[in-house]
Amino acid sequence: MPENQYDVAILGGGPAGYVAGIRAAQLGLRPCVVERDRLGGVCLNLGCIPSKALIHQADLFASTAALEEMGIAVDRSGFSYRKVFERSRQVADRMSAGVNYLLKKNRVDVLHGTGRIVGRNTIALQDGTKVHGRNILVATGSRPRELPGFPFDGHTVISSDDALMATALPGKMLILGGGAIGCEFAHILAGFGCGVTLVELQEQLLPLEDVDSASIVTRSFRRRGITVLTRTRATAMERLETGARVRLETEGEKAEELITDQILVVVGRVPNTAGIGLESVGLGLQRGFIAVGDYYQTEVAGIYAAGDVIDSPLLAHLASKEAEVAVEHMAGRPTPRRIDPGAVPAAVYCEPQVASFGLSEKRAQAEGIPFEKAVFPFRAVGKAVSIGKHEGQVKVLVDPGTHEILGAHIVGESAPELVHELLLARTAELLPEDIARMIHVHPTLSEAVMEAMRAVEGWAIHM
């Protein structure tokens, strides 16, 4: 095969693109990845990974209070957020280098530059280099969405990218958007002692999560001094010498003005579909996204799309899975026809943590889906109490007849790890009694999962 001829040319080296490259190589295809910035995409460089590094350090910082309770004097005078920031970049750099290594190991060619589709089988780079792929995977991801009236300026009105790259902490931060990203930043900033106001338009924080999970998070945030305003909209902004004055209107209440050092706007993300040459192959957009079929193939033969550029939840692990399916389809391998949306887990790393998949009570009620639910609180779990993480619960929704697991919503310590036992049960079609009867180590947080499953069957022991 000539040097610039590939079985699959992948535009974008994020969680969809780099995974596609490795999977393609595993299946005996010859892949290349075109990346304009750093391998690993938003996830590794400006998202999941560095934010987890910040969260971990914020938790360490906050836990110094516990040391003081033990009588240990803590001197915080040498604290420098820049060190925290640098640590998060080390982590991101290390992970990105890891992706580089994996691609090399799997003989996936990486081309650095901004690529653009110029034909059904061709991607052109800025410098004129062309690569040809029998198939093309568009995995260009997304970027932060702007809020009308609050354009990003990099210092007063900032995006999540800016917030992750900030080397100093603001005194006061107004966060517009109470979704996963907003809640994680509220947790980080409050952990380092910033004054945080968290504003959400809808009636609960984490609108995609279970109502109980959201209210437990809200209660915890308020106890830590975070101002949480729901059903609230930021309607106007006046820039000050430093910071800004923002007008906030809460439904059914008098408008309020608030002065803040910075405004972090995290109201979602927009797909990167412009400037990548989709029009050159006649590929249109649906509501801004690239439309795809069951195997993530677009309406143009040979061109696939996966990750944030298509209309599916903005989750790195989902993007990777979509990319795998797309590549397996290109290779003619058996692959699941469609990812079951009820088996896609999501997680939020605030305090307490949140994780879930599948049916929520809200949707069940809206769509008239019958369900039974079982809830088991962390405060009845020995391990949770002994490590001071008794805030939380496991909620499971099951079919009233068969007890099929329809959804699970965990809030509390290690929720994103705990959710997998239930998710495995759902995907393997195990029943609550299977988990209820399985011996779980004592003491563990997983006992909450076991007890919730026993509660489904009507015989929880510790409740």
Added chain:
Amino acid sequence: MATAVIMPKAGMSMESGTVVRWLKKVGDPVKVGEPLLEITTDKVDMEVEAETSGHLLCILKDQGEQVPVTQPIGYIGTSAELGKSVAELQGSSVGGAAGAPTAPAAEAASKPAVGEAAAAAGAQRVPSTPAARRRAGELGIDLAQVNPTGPNGEVKLRDVTSAAAENRVRMSPLARRVAEREGRSLSGVSGSGPGGRILLADLAPPPPPPAIPEVAPASPQPVAAPGETRTPVSGKRKVIAERLSRSMFTAPHYYLRVSVEVDHLLAARDGIGATGRKPSLNAFLMKYAAEAIKRHPALNTSWEGDAIVSRPAIDIGLAVAQADGLITPVVRDCGSKGVLAIDAELQPLVERALAGKLLPAEYSGATFTISNLGSFGIDEFTAIINPPGSAILAVGAIRNEPVIDPAGAVVVRNRMRLTLSCDHRVLDGAVGARFLRFLADVLEDPSRLLL
């Protein structure tokens, strides 16, 4: 001196039998002619009687075990020999029913002597209820592998049933629950999960909801039928399935069809009936087939892998439907018998077949088979060859049909369609065709048999 109890060969085609249950325990005294155990073969259950008196020294093959014919399944001897190892017994033993022990019998007894000795001591007998043992035997389930739930740790019927359900199908717990609740059929379901596991999505779609009658709304809605049910396959059904599949998948079948005018045949039958008992049409067909086979002896052969075996006698089977399966009683040596003699043998055989009372010798070894679905109004069909035969004749219904006679006039005649299925390994097309043409000709004009 111990005597081996062997798996008897109860019929020509019997290759092995399955122990249903022992009627005696190890150590029990037994008398000549006393029932010793029950076995099941292809098609019947039967008792095995003791060939000698003494004590049952050991049981080598317990319930549910399938054993080739003439292999030892236990030993009878004096009380002094109780507790001896199988090797010792075998050294001193004489054969059972067949007289001298056959070579494979001695071989089988000597090889696994250590394991068998433990069995001989009765130590491994699994406590179980009779119903559980019987069911386990039918399903070929090893009782030792079944989880007992009985009060004294014995295996109960329900344990066998659930073990069978678990063994047979790998499926997700959810799929199993939905299948049970909704009575979904599992036949033909192939699992799409890991290792072929059946998942919910693999189950057949739910039975359509009962249509709501548009009229008579006053009458209460009947309770929805629970839909399909799942019946474990009986031993007999298993045998039928296995035999027919093996025939269909190993013998390359080809099919020949003719339409035959049977006015002569019907007239002859009525003529005989006018003076006495009217023979069945099947007896006539057997006779004609036998005459045709006599003149085409290739039809009386069977494929045995390394040889084609010609049979001296023309033994014709007739497929008979039973409530729970089918069986083919055989009239022996049809070539040397007349229609009346054949009919006289056939009628009681059919009656006993319907009652499930045929002995293996009465239903095995047909060299040719007739399957007649005419009484169901079936015009024509193809049948699966019944081994060891090499051909089967499928007989359709007799219909009045317009026919153009030699003078060019349209006349009404009684006609019947015959389809011959042949095993191409034995019978080439021309051979089958010549036979069927001859059979059709003599059915239309019996006087040809005189030529």
